[in-house]
Amino acid sequence: NAGVTQTPKFQVLKTGQSMTLQCAQDMNHNSMYWYRQDPGMGLRLIYYSASEGTTDKGEVPNGYNVSRLNKREFSLRLESAAPSQTSVYFCASTQTGGNTIYFGEGSWLTVV
Amino acid sequence: AQSVTQPDIHITVSEGASLELRCNYSYGATPYLFWYVQSPGQGLQLLLKYFSGDTLVQGIKGFEAEFKRSQSSFNLRKPSVHWSDAAEYFCAVGRGGADGLTFGKGTHLIIQP
Numbered sequence: 001n002a003g004v005t006q007t008p009k010f011q012v013l014k015t016g017q018s019m020t021l022q023c024a025q026d027m028n029h030n031s032m033y034w035y036r037q038d039p040g041m042g043l044r045l046i047y048y049s050a051s052e053g054t055t056d057k058g059e060v061p062n063g064y065n066v067s068r069l070n071k072r073e074f075s076l077r078l079e080s081a082a083p084s085q086t087s088v089y090f091c092a093s094t095q096t097g098g099n100t101i102y103f104g105e106g107s108w109l110t111v112v
Numbered sequence: 113a114q115s116v117t118q119p120d121i122h123i124t125v126s127e128g129a130s131l132e133l134r135c136n137y138s139y140g141a142t143p144y145l146f147w148y149v150q151s152p153g154q155g156l157q158l159l160l161k162y163f164s165g166d167t168l169v170q171g172i173k174g175f176e177a178e179f180k181r182s183q184s185s186f187n188l189r190k191p192s193v194h195w196s197d198a199a200e201y202f203c204a205v206g207r208g209g210a211d212g213l214t215f216g217k218g219t220h221l222i223i224q225p
Contacts, residue, residue, distance in 0.1 A: 048212055100158070103156045
């Protein structure tokens with residue numbers, strides 16, 4: 001009963017370092033999302049993927065890249081981390097036309 | 113564009129008292145509406161959702177919410193809160209797709225003994 005799985009759960013980066021957040025879902029969903037959560041801001045959409053090989057920018061895409069190499073996995077990459085990217089990141093998925101979005105447990109990222 | 117407003121940043125309620133958390137939304141079509149709860153250091157847990165039909169929806173943990181189209185509201189209620197209800201609550205609107213869900217900024221619920 002895994003649902004949406006994110007790794008790592010916690011990470012500390014130095015400014016300028018790069019890293020990739022991994023996300024995988026086992027529900028055969030077509031649509032996948034990356035959100036970031038900041039205090040007092042709620043969750044904001046970074047990127048969206050409707051299917052394998054397709055991605056679209058969300059509300060706050062700057063400084064991020066994504067990759068949807070297959071139906072299960074949707075990764076988020078920070079090429080050169082900045083302190084402003086300190087946040088909690090959530091991956092989510094849903095079936096196309098579905099009415100419920102399922103979230104992973106979050107990845108806590110600190111950039112120092 | 114869709115949007116969600118949660119007017120109350122913080123709410124303090126005594127244990128055993130009733131609770132109402134406010135949510136107002138803006139959406140161009142019939143909305144799908146959600147309430148999520150997040151305990152400190154944890155992920156998001158879906159409390160309840162509204163798609164259509166009965167405007168009063170029941171969720172987990174004794175929560176309910178009422179959809180009022182005329183007021184563009186989807187307020188969350190609980191008759192008697194428990195200390196374990198202390199958490200951050202998020203209202204969200206959306207139908208998936210490229211816009212995903214749009215979240216409010218959250219209401220931090222404090223339970224006092």
